Amino acid sequence: MTYDLIVLGAGPGGFDAATAAAGYGLKVALVEKRSLGGTCLNRGCIPTKLWLGATSAIDELHNQSKLKIASGEVVVDFAALQARVAKHLAGTRKAMAMQLEKLGVDLFEGFGRLAGEGTVEVEAADGIKTLKYANLVIATGSKPIYFPGLEPDGDCVLDSDMFLAMETMPASLIVVGAGFIGLEMAQVAHRFGAQVTVVDAMDRVAPLEDPEVSKALLSIFKRWKWDVQLAKRVAGLRTVDGKGVLTMDSGEKLTADKILVAVGRGPVTEGLGLDTVGIEVAMRRIEVDENLQAAPNIYAVGDVNGLIQLAHAAAHQGHHLAAAVAGKTDGPYESGPVPSVLYGAPEVMRVGRMENEIFLSPERCEVSRAQLAANPMAQAHASTQGFVKVVWADGRVAGVTAVGHDVSRLTTPATMIVAQGWTGHDLHSVMFPHPSLDESLLAALRAERTPVE
Amino acid sequence: MTYDLIVLGAGPGGFDAATAAAGYGLKVALVEKRSLGGTCLNRGCIPTKLWLGATSAIDELHNQSKLKIASGEVVVDFAALQARVAKHLAGTRKAMAMQLEKLGVDLFEGFGRLAGEGTVEVEAADGIKTLKYANLVIATGSKPIYFPGLEPDGDCVLDSDMFLAMETMPASLIVVGAGFIGLEMAQVAHRFGAQVTVVDAMDRVAPLEDPEVSKALLSIFKRWKWDVQLAKRVAGLRTVDGKGVLTMDSGEKLTADKILVAVGRGPVTEGLGLDTVGIEVAMRRIEVDENLQAAPNIYAVGDVNGLIQLAHAAAHQGHHLAAAVAGKTDGPYESGPVPSVLYGAPEVMRVGRMENEIFLSPERCEVSRAQLAANPMAQAHASTQGFVKVVWADGRVAGVTAVGHDVSRLTTPATMIVAQGWTGHDLHSVMFPHPSLDESLLAALRAERTPVE
Structure with a gap:
């Protein structure tokens, strides 16, 4: 049997491509090596939002307290919150699996790689399976990247995956990288009472935003007594005696219970067998044309194509591709404005x-x-x-x-x-x-x- | 001097008509007997939202507590909140007055009434002033209405104006009328710990909404242990020994610290001298045509025309009228969908x-x-x-x-x-x-x- 569509990766791009294609009546296989939902659900957007939601009363109380309208205390039990997050994620993955089953999408759990034109091999727990496709969507996503010498050690120097898996919230936190990922997690730590330090090589926080936005954010963070160190280059990150130690290029050292490294994410393309179908990888990303196509009948959506790293952009691309493969739309992919x-x-x-x-x-x-x-x-x-x-x-x-x-x-x-x-x-x-x-x-x-x- | 436009009433409809018209270069007078901002700012939407905002941490904490993620207590100081509301309203009125001054709108504080075609008399503190207009907008708004025998006494039986002016939040509250006004205020009382009873003659809460919405609301209110009495007719409301006593048609009695009567609002048209220009009033409202016109060069916007009782609908009408009077638009008024x-x-x-x-x-x-x-x-x-x-x-x-x-x-x-x-x-x-x-x-x-x- 040849699948109309095989999708590698079950994050927002891959999952939506697979389910939308099945909705159009195509025979679809979805291959995922880790967990349904990908980074967004399991190690990104969703757990962070559950953290922010669970702690929002702390922030609301704080603001009203400053006006002397409210008083009191809100204590969030981090262990209970983490249990809730785990339960929610498991429930969502289960609902996704049921949706796949209902739509008749075959789910293969294992690492999928290309093995020449029209063929995918899945390395599953029970051996290698060979699948045939007419069309292939690569939606393998991204993972945290590190500058040399600044890799997380999993002890006191953490990437965002490790940070989200912590069992206790640190009393002090250094965040390296003042982008959205780092700033959301820093906000949560702040609500739990952590002393927050933010370090970035750029001269402003949220450097992809309008400079006035960066300025407004900085002003708020300073009122929160955050230590914001901008235009500073980090030379080293290490765990020393149970503390995270950051060393600047200048030699200056900062110490905290944990260091979160959130300097960016890069496409996941290693070991995918892209060479077996003649796809070249530049800067780790799969280059696509205006149809999101990388090679004949092979497409790439989401973080892996390097166009934009946002879950809804990936899902939007996935929906378009499903429609295109099903012959329900023609013309190039148009994202429209991406929020x-x-x-x-x-x-x-x-x-x-x-x-x-x-x-x-x-x-x-x-x-x-x-x-x-x-x-x-x-x-x-x-x-x-x-x-x-x-x-x-x-x-x-x-x-x-x-x-x-x-x-x-x-x-x-x-x-x-x-x-x-x-x-x-x-x-x-x-x-x-x-x-x-x-x-x-x-x-x-x-x-x-x-x-x- | 003849004003291009005189506006009676400085609520959302009148204020926006006046400022927009001045923005178009017209010479405008605005007449207000009470406070800039009208009901919405002073006795309606805005104070209620400040109450809801100030107490939102209580609700957020409650929800997370149920999941055993958060614990603690949030105490809102009602007197401090009321002081904050008063300060905010005063500040907003001041900003509105400054806006009028900047735009060159003449503000007349006093009761304005029509005195024949082209003339308005304003009964101000320092005597009666006579103003001439080319165009007139009546935006006198609405006020709470009562069924006979169910009038508020200002002691334990209150209308929404009185309720918003309370110095303490009652420990128990009966709300007569399960529309949006009553339900928002009941929610605030609930957050302050009041035992809430809701009584309505209709067989569902929020009777103007989709019945499924009413059902979902009722289910939530019941989980909050509210006593919701539907399809019940109220025969009497009285203060007895410092308590509010509600008597049903059936003779059944309910008692609470306060009773809020929120059964509806009606247009304010008394004493406006409408007869002097031949405008007839039906069911207290000023009937208007598709141009919001009630008589030659006389228009009515907002609650007083009885089309719809919503601040943003009034403001939208006000903006249209200003453009129409300034010759910037023609064709009838179109609201589009009103949220x-x-x-x-x-x-x-x-x-x-x-x-x-x-x-x-x-x-x-x-x-x-x-x-x-x-x-x-x-x-x-x-x-x-x-x-x-x-x-x-x-x-x-x-x-x-x-x-x-x-x-x-x-x-x-x-x-x-x-x-x-x-x-x-x-x-x-x-x-x-x-x-x-x-x-x-x-x-x-x-x-x-x-x-x-």
Whole structure:
């Protein structure tokens, strides 16, 4: 038997490709070496959100306490939380397995590798299985990467996988890398009372974001008494006498109970047998064309193709590929604007083009903005620092970013507005609910626009 | 001097009409007898949201405690909260006054009434002022209404204005009227530990909502040990020996520290001199045509025109009228779909047509739905009861409703989707962020549709 589609990897990209293809009536096999759900479910987005959700009362109480409206104490039992996370993940994996079964997708547990055109070998617990495919999707994802000499040791120097698997929360934490992964985990540690230090080689936190967003985040972290060390290069990370010791290029040393290394993630392509079908790997990633195709009948979706490292982008690609293989769509893959979100409190959202990306644009670019302090919902949650900024290109909304309380809720409407390229004239076409944090987006859209020089 | 526009009432409808008109360069006067911001700011939406925001840690802690993940106690100081509310409202009114001044809007504090065509008299502290207008907007809003014999006495029987002005939160509360106003205030009392009783003449709570939403709410309230008495008629409300006593038609009596009467609101039209310009009032409301016009050059926006009692609907009407009077738009007023939201935990959102409204529709109607329990953000907040339901008419999204944790965040995207009449084909046009509660809307949109009989 030849499968219409074999998918390697059951993360958001692979799982959605497999289930959507089966929904179209294709005969599908899904190969996963580790756990259904991939990094996002098992070692990434989802456990982090469960941590943030479980500790949100700590943050809410803190904000109201500062206004002397509330008092008291919220104690989160980390061991109980970890048990809850494990239970939730197991339940979700079980539901995913049931969904596969219902859809008639054959799940193969083991390491899958290409073995020449049309063939996949799965190294399973009970031996090697050989499968035949008409179409193949590679969705093997990514894993943490390290600079030489800065590898985690699993003792006091941890990567994000190890951090999420901890049995106790450290009393002090150094986070190397001020991107979204590091900052979300640092926020959780902060809520548990840890003294947090953040170190980054760049000169600002969240260096992929609008510089004003970085500035707002830094201001909040400083109020939390975080030690934020920017433009600092790390020379070494070691466990010494049960403590994590970070050594700067300058020789300066920092010590904490744990060090989290969150400097980035790289595609998983080792040992996949890509050479057996003539696929070359550059910088570990599988290069794809505008159809997400890497070779005849072979596609790559998600982190492994290096286009963008976000679960929803992978899933979106997976859905497109399923439709394409099933003959339900033609034309190249179009992502539309891809939103990204930092969760917690503050949150950050971004979609489309940013002010610092358009200074050489041939279009007439403007920005408009609104402060969260003017919004009653931010006021209600005693968390008013932050703003919403809109980037306009030739009179159309080209990008939106925001930082502050609950701004993740602006993401979907902003993505729709950017995808549709709204003009000022479109603002009246949709009624925003009052009161709502969403109105801060409306206020930013309505605000006076200033040209970007 | 003749004003281009005089606006009676500085609530969301009137204030937005006045400021938008001034923004268009018109000479505008705004007349307000009480406080800038009207009911919404001073005695409605905003103070309630500040109460809900200040107490949200109580709810979050409660949910995590049930899972034995968190313990502790959050105590909210009601007097401090009330002081904070007063300060916030004063600050907002001040900001509004500054905005009016900046825009050159003349503010007249006093009771404004029509005195023949083109003339308004304002009864101010320093005497009666006569103003001339070319165009007039009546935005005098609404106030609580009572059934005969069920009026508040200001002692233990309160309307929503009085309830919001309390100095202490009662230990027991009876809410008469299970609409959004009563339910939001009851939720706050519940968080403060009050024993809550809800009485309604209808056979379900939130009777304007989808019946399944009412059922989900009732189930949650019952878990909170609320005494919910439905299909019960109230014969009397009285203060007896420092307690509120409710007497049913049946003779049965209920007693609590306070009784909140929240059975509805009615337009404010008394004494406005409407007869001097030939405007007739039916059921206290000012009837308007498709241009929101009540008489030549006289318009009515917001609660007073009886179209819909929602602050954002009033503001939307106000913006339209300003544009129309300024000659920036023509054609009749179109609201588009009007969203409504119950805040708190659970929340309810609704926009467009509901399943129980379409059973006689000539279109082919279907519903699709998703359960919040499948959403990781609902799981993260340990609040998984609820659902999202989509109503389709001839293959296009015609309505969305949801109940449960944080579903207010679905409101703006759902309003956009209903306004644009999305088909299943449009779903791929926008990437939803993962993980997010927003994905429960996407899941409902993607779910199998079943015909409505």
